[in-house]
Amino acid sequence: MDLERFRERLSRYDFDPYQPHRVSYFCYLFITKGQGQHMIDFKRYPYQSGSVIFVNRNQVHAFDPDDFPQGTMINISTEFFSNSSSNIRTSYFAPFHQSMASSPVLTTLPEELYESCRVLLEEIKKALYDEADDDVVVQLLTSALLIKLGRQRKSHLSHLSEHQKERFDLFLSLVEQHFFEAREALQYAQWMHTSYKNLNQLCKSCCGRTTKQLIDFRIILEIKRKLVMDGLSVQQTADDLGFEDITHFNKYFKRLTNLTPAAYKREKNAEEPRRSPSPHGGRYSPCPAS
Incomplete structure (x- = not known):
């Protein structure tokens, strides 16, 4: 379109x-x-x-x-x-x-x-x-x-082999499928039948991040989406993502973002929305296909 x-x-x-x-x-x-x-x-x-x-x-x-x-x-x-x-x-x-x-x-x-x-x-x-x-x-x-x-x-x-690219794509696919249930790098290494060290080296070569940093990146992104886009409470978000201890959930988020989930949610809700020239309806509907 x-x-x-x-x-x-x-x-x-x-x-x-x-x-x-x-x-x-x-x-x-x-x-x-x-x-x-x-x-x-x-x-x-x-x-x-x-x-x-x-x-x-x-x-x-x-x-x-x-x-x-x-x-x-x-x-x-x-x-x-x-x-x-x-x-x-x-x-x-x-x-x-x-x-x-x-x-x-x-x-x-x-x-x-x-x-x-x-x-x-x-x-x-x-x-x-x-x-x-x-x-x-x-x-x-x-x-x-x-x-x-x-x-x-x-x-x-371009410095990577096709095998390395395919392995990295496999890792990203596993993260996308399992980040709700698996937050430790060792689990992904086991699924890929490799060592933690080899998987970490692969991730660093491909994008300059460690395996754990990539996993945490995906989890934090989903937390932000649920708090801001889906309007869930901190407790609901923690439950949805499999955190049994709300204190651990708060510490995890703050360690990686320097804000508690509640503070992040308040900060985003307090931001003045940028006015669009022609607003029409809610935030969650997808763009229309052509």
Whole structure:
């Protein structure tokens, strides 16, 4: 969907895109003109003309109310990825989990890659509005686009072997599946049939963080989402994430954020909301698909 058309249709939606909201699919924003900051999981990332913004499934994001960028938004369901997998066999195909090793924003695409993506976007638009029932063309074109962007995002990992990349992706997938129940690095090492030391070295090589730091990062992120986005109490959040002792839960969160969960919740609730030019409804509805 064209971003200008998206803004023109705000009155049809039951959410405010300029306030934090969670999406249930993958969202890709290609910025052709504009400059601002896009909020993803409570952190603001600068963008400019030529940037690409990646929002993964279940992430919280918000558009910048002070900028009205031009460009294209693509929303992709997990079902689309599943259907496409039968036509694509490559380790660069976009993963279903959050990539902690790559920035959510490619600030500026190289000129050759930008032109290639522009052409692919135009072909995808044509294929989407083609009357033909076969959607394989859309799958292949979109896959080609995401593979090109995925390679650019992983370019800083070129010193790693394919085996290392696959192992790191496996670890991230395990974290996404089990962070509710497993908070210790040793458990993940056992699931991966490796040693704690080897897994730690892998994580440091891929993204400069230890295994435990990545696990804690995912847990803290979920705590913030539940406190702020879902409006849960501190006790409810602790229960949801399997913390049997509320005192331990408070100490855990404070150790990693310098705030207690209650203080963090009060701080976020006290922040003045950034006014959007056309507010429409609640914070939790996903962006509409085109």
